Amino acid sequence: MKSENIAAISTALAASGVAVIRISGDSPLDIAEKMFNPSGKTAVKNFQPYRMYVGEIVADGFNDHGLCVYFKGPNSFTGEDVVEFHSHGGLAITKGILKKILSLGARLAVNGEFTKRAFLNGKLSLSSAEGLIDMINSESVSGVKAGYYLYREKLNAEITALQDRITDALAEVDADMDFPEEDLEITSTENVESALDFVIERIDNLLKTYRTGRALKSGVRVGIAGKPNTGKSSILNALLNYDKAIVSDIAGTTRDIVEGEIDINGVRFNFSDTAGIRESDDKIEELGVKLSKKVLDESDIILFVMDASDITAEDDAIYNIIKDKNALVAVNKTDKSNLKDARADVYVSALKKENIEKLKEMLFERALGAGIDINGDFLCEERHFEALKRAKEKLVMARNSVGTVPLDILAIDVKDGWDALGEISGKTATEEITNDIFSKFCVGK
Numbered sequence: 001m002k003s004e005n006i007a008a009i010s011t012a013l014a015a016s017g018v019a020v021i022r023i024s025g026d027s028p029l030d031i032a033e034k035m036f037n038p039s040g041k042t043a044v045k046n047f048q049p050y051r052m053y054v055g056e057i058v059a060d061g062f063n064d065h066g067l068c069v070y071f072k073g074p075n076s077f078t079g080e081d082v083v084e085f086h087s088h089g090g091l092a093i094t095k096g097i098l099k100k101i102l103s104l105g106a107r108l109a110v111n112g113e114f115t116k117r118a119f120l121n122g123k124l125s126l127s128s129a130e131g132l133i134d135m136i137n138s139e140s141v142s143g144v145k146a147g148y149y150l151y152r153e154k155l156n157a158e159i160t161a162l163q164d165r166i167t168d169a170l171a172e173v174d175a176d177m178d179f180p181e182e183d184l185e186i187t188s189t190e191n192v193e194s195a196l197d198f199v200i201e202r203i204d205n206l207l208k209t210y211r212t213g214r215a216l217k218s219g220v221r222v223g224i225a226g227k228p229n230t231g232k233s234s235i236l237n238a239l240l241n242y243d244k245a246i247v248s249d250i251a252g253t254t255r256d257i258v259e260g261e262i263d264i265n266g267v268r269f270n271f272s273d274t275a276g277i278r279e280s281d282d283k284i285e286e287l288g289v290k291l292s293k294k295v296l297d298e299s300d301i302i303l304f305v306m307d308a309s310d311i312t313a314e315d316d317a318i319y320n321i322i323k324d325k326n327a328l329v330a331v332n333k334t335d336k337s338n339l340k341d342a343r344a345d346v347y348v349s350a351l352k353k354e355n356i357e358k359l360k361e362m363l364f365e366r367a368l369g370a371g372i373d374i375n376g377d378f379l380c381e382e383r384h385f386e387a388l389k390r391a392k393e394k395l396v397m398a399r400n401s402v403g404t405v406p407l408d409i410l411a412i413d414v415k416d417g418w419d420a421l422g423e424i425s426g427k428t429a430t431e432e433i434t435n436d437i438f439s440k441f442c443v444g445k
């Protein structure tokens with residue numbers, strides 16, 4: 001099949017040491033031949049694949065001195081022939097080189113088009129492509145790791161193994177239909193049962209990792225709650241290690257939501273100060289209260305702060321609002337009072353910076369689960385989570401009807417489960433899903 005040459009600047013559009021401009025398609029080397037003058041003796045058309053050649057890059061109105069490398073399909077990222085120019089990284093330089101490539105017949109690539117071609121050419125699965133975009137977009141170490149797990153096809157391998165197990169069981173059902181002898185019916189029923197049990201259990205195990213995986217990928221949202229003046233802003237400052245929140249002595253003055261981010265053990269934590277959730281008659285404060293409740297609802301965990309020197313009925317009221325959420329209770333100002341409270345998880349002093357590290361560790365544990373090793377394998381994409389839930393639903397339905405309906409009827413649910421699993425790797429994903437995923441990529445990837 002003919003494949004149009006597409007081109008894009010693959011590195012960030014900014015002044016930088018070097019940049020990469022890439023072409024993929026049927027004949028990128030033909031384009032390179034018209035705009036690259038090698039310093040050595042080898043003509044462009046005789047370039048060996050996977051080798052860097054130095055020379056002059058003839059751009060639109062100027063020349064640069066750089067490198068050219070040819071990847072021969074199918075052993076390239078896209079599976080097609082690919083040429084990369086490694087130029088100096090200025091904006092005008094890269095745009096000028098791209099303009100020259102386009103004038104020689106290539107088309108500007110759209111978002112994610114290189115990776116989409118790689119997917120369509122069987123170079124990577126859909127989940128691997130998603131891992132790649134997760135890695136690129138991640139600002140935390142844990143996000144990169146979560147993406148890498150997908151990118152390197154580890155989830156795909158697991159899903160494919162589950163699909164194969166189902167396929168084997170279905171093949172037996174088919175055989176059963178063709179040769180409906182009694183013995184075969186019994187063995188295939190048993191085999192279908194055990195295959196379904198096996199696959200359902202594995203899916204369950206994967207689903208259980210999602211809460212942690214999502215936190216690794218997207219970070220953890222922490223809402224800080226507590227009555228005014230308990231030291232919420234001070235704790236936030238102590239956690240962030242700089243003065244971002246305004247600390248004040250007058251109750252209710254930190255009404256604006258103060259936000260900040262830190263990494264704990266490589267995981268991103270986003271803090272929002274809910275600035276005193278409490279019932280109020282004051283109109284402006286009412287707005288603040290509403291805003292605070294929104295933060296509460298959207299948070300993965302709540303850090304509830306009390307003042308050891310001043311625990312009152314107002315604390316009880318707030319505690320009642322947050323106690324059913326995933327809340328961590330910190331009693332602050334231990335430098336002022338050593339009062340103990342049965343609700344406390346941790347005692348801190350924001351002023352003296354005491355137990356702030358312990359607070360971080362507890363936040364980590366509360367958000368990700370105790371004893372979590374972030375180097376493990378986790379489900380991190382909502383799309384995969386939803387597909388697995390659907391697969392499980394269908395397979396459980398099939399499992400529950402083993403023995404009560406004929407195997408060929410049961411096979412319909414089993415096949416639906418198989419299809420839901422296939423959405424993850426892309427085997428059964430619709431064009432809409434695929435397009436949606438690649439549209440999130442940047443141009444040049």
Ligand code: GDP
Nearest residue numbers: 228229230231232233234247248333349350351
């Ligand atoms: P918020 O209204 O809950 O955000 O509380 P702030 O962080 O603005 O603190 C209210 C007051 O308590 C300020 O005067 C802080 O300096 C003081 N404060 C905060 N943390 C501590 C602490 O650990 N010990 C003491 N003694 N004072 C604190």
